[in-house]
Amino acid sequence: MPQDHSAPRLRVAILGCTGSIGAQALDVCRRHPDELEVVALSAHSRTAELVANAREFGIRRAVVTDPAHASDPVLNELPVICALSTGKEGVLDLVRHDDVDCVLNAIVGSAGLEASHAALCAGKRLALANKESLVVGGDLLMPLAAPGQLLPVDSEHNAIFQCLMGDNTRDVHCIWLTCSGGPFFGRTETDLASVTVHDALAHPTWNMGAKITIDSATLMNKGLERIEAMHLFGVPLDDIRVLIQRQSKIHSMVEFVDGSVIAHLGASDMRIPIQFALSYPERWSTPAPRVDFRQLGSLEFAAPDPDAFSCLALAERAGREGRTLPCVLNAANEVAVDAFLHERCSFVDIARVVEATMDAHRIEDVESIQQLRAIDIWARERARYALSSLGCA
Structure with missing residues (x-):
C-alpha cells in the first residue's frame, strides 16, 4: 500500500530502546522518517547508548530506570531539549505524555506490566513486545484495549493477528503457534543436564536478548506465548498448539473450522512485525531482505517434547489454572x-x-x-x- 506522506507523523515512545527489540524499532523509525517521529526513549542501564539514540533522533524526554545509573556522567550529553527522569514513575509519566501517540513496550520481564497498563489507560496505541504484560496481567489489560489499540510485536502473535484480519475468532478451529525448537531440539532430559550457558545462548535463527534466548531454549517462551495468545485472541488454551518449525519461516498459522489454514511466512527478522505494529493498518516497504521461496527448500515440522522440556508443561498448568x-x-x-x-x-x-x-x-x-x-x-x-x-x- 502506498504511504500517505500527507498524514501527521506517528509520535513514538520506545521503552527499552537499547535492547534487541528497541534497537530494531529504532532502525524501523530511521527508515521511515516521514511517517514516524521518535519523541521519547527509556533504557535501564546502558546510558551511553541511550544518549547516542537521543542525540540521533532529537528526542524530548528520556528515562533511566536503574537508579544506579541515573547520574552517569554521559547523561550530561543528552540534547538540550531532552528532559531526563528516572525510575518506574519516570516511565509512567513518559507513557502518559500528551505528545506520545504510540508506546512500543520492549521492557524485559514483568517490569513492563505497569507501562502497558498506563499506555492503555491513557488511550495510546500499544505496540507490545513485552509478553509478560499479558501473561501476568492479561485479565486487567485486555478489557482496557479498544479494537486496534493493542498491536502485538512478538513475531508469532503479530503473525496470528494478521492471519485473523477480517475473520471471526468463532470460526477458528485452532492456532498453530510455531517455534524453532531452540538450540536443543531433539535432546533428552538427560542430555540437557550438562548444557552450558554458552550452549543455551546459541539460538539457531533469532538474534535476541539473553533472557528470552534462554526462555527459547527451555521452551518456556513458547509456554508464555500460549498464555499471551489466549488473552490476545480469546481462544482456549487447548486450541493453541505448539508446532516446531525449524527454519523459522512460518511464524504461525490459523486453522479454521472449514479446514482452511492461513499461514504467515516471511524472513526471520523482527523489524517486520515491529514495523507492522507501527504502520497498522497500512503496510510499508519491507525493512528486511525478502525470502526467495524457490531457494528455501523444505519446511520441517515436529511436535515439542514435554518430557524433556518441562517448562512447557508448567506454563500450560499456569495457563489452565x-x-x-x-x-x-x-x-x-x-x-x-x-x-x-x-x-x-x-x-x-x-x-x-x-x-x-x-x-x-x-x-x-x-x-x-x-x-x-x-x-x-x-x-x-x-x-x-x-x-x-x-x-x-
Missing part, C-alpha cells in the same frame, strides 16, 4: 533464568525452581496491579529459597 498463577510462573522463571545465566544453577534447575514456587502458591483472583506486584515479590523470594534448597549459590 489462570488467575495469579501465571504471575508466579513468570517471576520464578525470571529468577531461575538469571541464576542460570550467572552459572549459579543448571539448565534443568530452571524448571525445578519454577515448579517448586508454583506448588507453594495459593492462587487468587486477579484484582489489581498492586496485588500482582506483591505476588511477584513473594514469588521471587520463594524462587530464591527454592534455588537455595537445590544447593545453588
